[in-house]
Amino acid sequence: MRLFLYEMKKIFSWKLILLVLLVNLLMFKVLLEFDLEYFPNGRPAGDDFKIEQHIISKYGATMDEEEFLDLQATYEEEVAKADAFLANDPKAIAVEMDSYENFRDFDYGNEEKMAYHDEMFFNSEEDFPWVLQAYEGYLERYQHKEKALVANMKGATPAQKKRYEQLLEEEKFAVYTDTVTSNFKSYKTSMAIVIFLSVAILISPIFLRDVNAGVVPLQYSSKKGRSVYRTKWLAGLVSSILIASILLILYMTLYATNDTSSHFDLPLYTFGWDYFWYDITFLQYITLSIAVIFGMSVLLSILTMAISSLVPNTIVLIAVQIVIMFVMIAGGATVIINNLINIWYAQAFVPSVLTIFAVVTILVAGFVWRREGKRDIA
């Protein structure tokens, strides 16, 4: 235990802590901040989000005919307000856009009308153009709920088609927009990148540090002997678990400021656009994503420790890590984490990749363990 704490202290040297902190500060600005600061990102996403927060509590995951009529009634109330505004706006009257209907379905070729239309959308304090557009989206989504699924079946693989048919059969339709889910997808991908980098930076020097310091002969000839390797390894594992947990907690706390809890209990199929292999809720999806990021970070740390014991010097360590990090970011984060259970990838794709990653990592680690147990120390 005492030795374990010493090894932990070596891993969490203040220089490395500062470095990891710096990486997180910079990467937060580059990657994560956007999905926090600009959520929901402008219009119509902002309007969608506001409406959804309001109507989810009323309608829940599915929408029936009665709820649809209720939504339509709400929409018509809003239309009435818009009508009232337009009927009293001299500029609207001048271009014959004195009702919402005329405002919406206008002749695009007419420059004056176009100018007023644009003005109302982009340069006015009136919300109705955006709000009503958003409402129309929900109404249309309901009216064409089957169509969206059928359209996706074109060019789908047999497995994907089966899944769409299943959704169709079980009447699991998209009701809402993907504003919240696509934001989370982007956020978790960035989060994975930052955490992978932090783990790699913290853990990479773990074994090379002692080789460079020349203390290995003393360590391996001491009473603890080669079990020091296991102690260091364990300290590395615990450190990576610690750093991954701290960062996950930190970044998920920040994510909480996006205030998406209204959507937590909705199953993924209600969000539209993206379809998924499983009918889990958004909260379960978040949990799953966190678990996979955590698991991959731990595997990465195990792989990193194997690399740290195999490489002869720092330069090779960095070169190998450049390649590993490229794979972890371009493959691990932007493909695997981003598309965990997304229907665009074969159902077995992500689990297979993760299994291969785990098996390869464990095999390499096992090889290094055995080697370390008997190799001659130069």
Add this chain to the structure above:
Amino acid sequence: MSRKGDRVYITWLEMRKVLLSPVFLILLLLMIGFNLFSIWSDSYNREELQVVNKIIETYGPSFNDDILQTMERDINQLVIELGGTSTQAFLEEMTYEIYDHASSEEQHQIDHISLLYTYVQAAKELEARYTAIDIAKLKQDFLNAQTMPSWLEQKMANEFDNWHARFDEIVETNEYKQWFFLGEYGMHSKLFRSHMKTLAFEGVLIIALLTALIANYEFEHRTQLVTYATKKGRKLIWYKGFASLVCSLMVIAVLFGVTLGTYFTVYDYSTMWQIDISSGMNWEYTFPYITWWSISLWQYLLLAVVILTFVLIIVMLLTFTISVFVKNSYFTWLLSVLLLLAMYVMPTYFPNSTLQWMMHYNVTLLLLNPHQFFNGGTSFMMMQYHEFSTLLLWLLIASAGTIGAIRHFNVKDVV
């Protein structure tokens, strides 16, 4: 051996530390492999792009109303050969069924007609699109968008006025009426934004690494007491700096040479070297490329490579400076890369416009935006001479840093 021979030999010995480590060769090969793969994997439209070469061969590099009329007549002739009457009607009536029934030679001809037609239509629209650009309004929007001290406001207003004049020149001289790949293909961005940027990134990673290796070598191999106590002694640090420089240039030559060489083998630019980057056909995003000077493709390519080479030399000098103080390759490398990242992030931390303006003189922006070199536009970065000033400033900073570091090294104890 002569004195000069001596110097070359010592530099060579330092360079060997990089050139003979397989790790650099492997890393370089992996990077080149990645580049070639990404060039090939999205080259599906290379045949289609050939049409520009054919147009230039037949009608010359630039166009005007007469040429466009001739082209339309020629296209119509091709349509008539295929049994059509008007080109527009012919293409509109072209359904999948009809196309599928045509012989492969006819299909080829139809594709050709359709492509030519697209280019001619785009060319005809250009004049109107250019007339619609209102630089005065862009200037006003820019000046309104932020509060600047009056000197900066005046400076930026001047920038915009000069840019405006340049834009007028482009329009008056018809500089924009030159053939190039249609903006929709995004060929300018493909070459300068994706491939050049990737090259620059790879260059940073590998050059920071090799500099850290050469500079820290003695301390990491515990030979510092021997080497720095020899006749050359601490002067060795100069050779190390020089060796890092030569190795960096070699890496740049190989990395850029092979990648760009492959790129131009895959895509045929043979008739386009003299075409100006400011060609209106090259209109990719909301604005065309309105360059500060009339720069042809080959000049632009050359200048882009030169600029990135200088940026990478600056990276090498900064890494070298850091290594003298840090003496540990792991930290040296990470700090160099983070320094560049910090340069990119820094401007976003400062809402103050003067600081913003200052922060835009940063080499990371050059690394990230090779597609916007020499372009005017609506940000601090797009000022005239921005590339030149940034390089000069940072070369001075990095050289001062390096010389300071070497001086520091010469007086401190080697331990």
Add this chain to the structure above:
Amino acid sequence: MLKLENIGKNYGDFTALTNIHLQFDNGIYGLLAPNGAGKTTLIKMLVTLAAPTTGTIFYNDQPIATLGEKYREQIGYLPQHFGYYKHHSPKQYLRYLAALKGMDKRVVEERIDEVLECVALADVKNKKMRKFSGGMIQRVGIAQALLSDPKVLILDEPTAGLDPKERARFRHLLTELGRDKTILLSTHVVSDIESIANEIVMLKNKELLYKANPATICHTLDGKIFETAMSFHAFNDFRKDYLTLAEKQETGQMLVRFFTEQTPKSDWKQVSPQLEDVFLVAYADEQKG
């Protein structure tokens, strides 16, 4: 008690050591051999950093490979080149090594003070080792080897970097420790062990050459070591025919100490062999190349 039976070590095709049989009881053993004779390989096997290719090493009649921790607990080891963390003080460094040695936490602090006192580093025990001289670092190394009060002390070139006063102090320390410990001291500085070693172990051609007390070893050259004086000119021819062991110039002549098995000549003065002579004679063929 350490016992080596038929120990051999190969690195691929290269044989570093072969056919070594040795036994070490309490006392001081000097391991004497030129560089490259397999000294360090032997020591690495004794401290479990390398495994023998053939044979077994026993500690109190049990193979050390099976004893594992129980064996390593009994040894103190000073490598020829050993590393340390520059930002550590001797105290921090020894604390870390105490943890590696699995020492009882309650006695560690006291013991650290004791060993640092012993190597005269008590007054710098909290200073960072970054600024230490070579001799000071070497003394920290000796301190760590003694730290757990081991039954077996294995010291590879322990006097490197020590000044004469420190060397004397160190020899004195070893004599005291040798009473109830096995001390194996590898060196090529003959004078370091001549006076204090109970037995000398010499390796040659990857095999054991001698294991005996210094006097016995010296006796093997009785009647074969001589001294004589001659002119410089004569000396040049002389060294072609005889193995010279030492020479010094005095009053315009060369005073030469040499080895021969020939019948002594009249101007030769027979002298009693020293350990240094044995060393030079034993490895003469290697030195001549």
